[in-house]
Amino acid sequence: MSISRRDALKLTGAATILAGTTLVAKEEQKKESFKAPIPPKTNPRIVVVGGGWSGLSVAKYSKKESSNADVILVEQRTQFISCPMSNLWLVDKVDLEYLTHDYLEAARENNYTFFNAAAIDVDKKNKILHTTNGDIEYDYLVLAPGIEYDYSCWTDDVVLERRLRQEYPAAFMPGSEHLTLKTKIKNFKGGNFIMTVPGGNYRCLPAPYERACMVADYFKHKKLDAKVILLDENNNVTIKEQGFLTAMRELYKDYLSYHPNSKIEEIDLDNKKVTTEFEEFEFEDASFYPYVRGGKILEVVGVAKDTVYNKLEGNIDYISYEAKGEKDIFISGDASPMGFSKSGNTSNTEGQYVAKIIANRIKKNLPIKWISPVTICFSAVSIYPEHAIFIHSEYAYDKKKNSFGFATPITSENWRGKDGLENAKGLYSWANSMFIDMFKK
Numbered sequence: 533m534s535i536s537r538r539d540a541l542k543l544t545g546a547a548t549i550l551a552g553t554t555l556v557a558k559e560e561q562k563k564e565s566f567k568a569p570i571p572p573k574t575n576p577r578i579v580v581v582g583g584g585w586s587g588l589s590v591a592k593y594s595k596k597e598s599s600n601a602d603v604i605l606v607e608q609r610t611q612f613i614s615c616p617m618s619n620l621w622l623v624d625k626v627d628l629e630y631l632t633h634d635y636l637e638a639a640r641e642n643n644y645t646f647f648n649a650a651a652i653d654v655d656k657k658n659k660i661l662h663t664t665n666g667d668i669e670y671d672y673l674v675l676a677p678g679i680e681y682d683y684s685c686w687t688d689d690v691v692l693e694r695r696l697r698q699e700y701p702a703a704f705m706p707g708s709e710h711l712t713l714k715t716k717i718k719n720f721k722g723g724n725f726i727m728t729v730p731g732g733n734y735r736c737l738p739a740p741y742e743r744a745c746m747v748a749d750y751f752k753h754k755k756l757d758a759k760v761i762l763l764d765e766n767n768n769v770t771i772k773e774q775g776f777l778t779a780m781r782e783l784y785k786d787y788l789s790y791h792p793n794s795k796i797e798e799i800d801l802d803n804k805k806v807t808t809e810f811e812e813f814e815f816e817d818a819s820f821y822p823y824v825r826g827g828k829i830l831e832v833v834g835v836a837k838d839t840v841y842n843k844l845e846g847n848i849d850y851i852s853y854e855a856k857g858e859k860d861i862f863i864s865g866d867a868s869p870m871g872f873s874k875s876g877n878t879s880n881t882e883g884q885y886v887a888k889i890i891a892n893r894i895k896k897n898l899p900i901k902w903i904s905p906v907t908i909c910f911s912a913v914s915i916y917p918e919h920a921i922f923i924h925s926e927y928a929y930d931k932k933k934n935s936f937g938f939a940t941p942i943t944s945e946n947w948r949g950k951d952g953l954e955n956a957k958g959l960y961s962w963a964n965s966m967f968i969d970m971f972k973k
């Protein structure tokens with residue numbers, strides 16, 4: 533069908549009106565922008581976006597390192613729910629209270645301001661953070677927004693994406709997704725329950741394997757005729773391989789079937805079928821974990837780039853954590869691009885280091901020496917009884933590969949007997965100490 537000149541003119545007119553409307557809307561937005569209800573800035577101000585494992589650590593340690601600074605933590609949620617330990621909550625080993633923590637308490641204990649709002653943009657020239665609850669001036673800005681999902685690894689069809697997000701959520705970001713997944717697990721009557729492990733540097737390398745083991749143990753305990761089908765895009769378990777593979781083989785032979793090299797080619801939700809390069813799987817229920825990318829605010833602010841691992845992670849200098857070409861803006865936690873294990877402990881230690889860098893900048897001292905983040909990661913492999921495995925490592929930079937790798941890994945992958953029980957105790961002590969570190973003085 534051809535389009536007449538008159539139609540074309542009409543369309544151009546419409547486009548002009550639309551463009552005009554957008555401009556007017558932007559002008560009005562500008563006019564309507566308002567100051568956040570916080571006292572005016574009198575000291576150096578550090579504003580942190582994102583109250584997750586990294587942002588909470590940046591806020592607390594910034595106040596410790598720079599006691600005269602005015603520290604503001606901007607978080608869109610009203611309460612903190614932990615992803616670490618949530619796999620145990622899915623199978624009723626801990627309750628929701630154990631995972632839930634109070635932002636106001638963290639701010640009171642550590643003498644900073646908690647500001648409940650979503651960051652929407654940054655005026656980099658004038659050093660102003662725009663939020664849904666008003667504008668905040670900053671001297672130093674830290675973006676720690678964590679991850680978002682990247683469904684483009686499977687589909688460009690937004691209808692399918694919407695169904696995957698809503699009906700089969702990954703539950704790798706805390707909140708409703710976890711509630712949905714828990715209900716699915718509790719109500720599962722039998723058959724195949726598909727879970728997936730994405731490629732790239734996804735959030736928490738061991739968590740999909742830990743979750744598969746937890747759910748398999750739950751099905752086993754309930755004596756269900758049910759199986760977790762774990763489709764892994766990678767060619768092997770990506771971390772603590774020995775521990776997970778032996779547990780899967782010895783404990784869950786009839787309840788868990790692990791498939792490496794299983795990149796998903798098609799998801800047919802109507803017929804409940806998943807196709808990989810080599811096989812087809814039918815399922816009764818599922819939770820699909822896609823690739824991850826950095827939080828959207830990075831892209832909005834113009835400080836995101838594609839990496840060898842994922843799309844749109846923080847575009848920062850690996851040593852100073854400062855955004856390239858953007859002085860005084862830093863990025864920390866899972867949104868950073870270094871290829872570290874995207875874990876809570878890593879994010880916490882990165883947050884402490886970023887707080888030191890900013891303190892040094894305030895004191896106008898020389899740059900500080902690079903401090904490696906620390907990954908300490910316990911994973912439960914069974915709940916009846918509770919057995920776990922763990923890894924502890926710092927990182928080293930490989931100049932040739934231009935990337936970081938584990939430098940000092942210490943692992944305990946024997947989940948059997950006394951070792952496994954001790955590791956399970958370690959899991960709880962680690963989580964308790966991290967909650968204290970983030971929320972108490």
Ligand SMILES: Cc1cc2nc3c(=O)[nH]c(=O)nc-3n(C[C@H](O)[C@H](O)[C@H](O)COP(=O)(O)OP(=O)(O)OC[C@H]3O[C@@H](n4cnc5c(N)ncnc54)[C@H](O)[C@@H]3O)c2cc1C
Nearest residue numbers: 582584585586608615616651677678865866874875876877
């Ligand atoms: C099931 C599971 C198990 C895990 N187990 C472990 C474990 O055992 N050990 C371990 O060390 N790690 C574990 N992890 C990983 C750990 O949860 C993450 O690595 C960690 O949360 C990353 O911290 P972060 O601060 O970068 O991101 P997050 O903790 O996700 O925090 C980001 C915060 O930013 C906020 N935010 C985003 N955008 C905006 C905006 N525009 N404005 C305001 N706020 C915003 C979000 O609401 C969120 O609160 C696990 C993860 C999962 C999913």
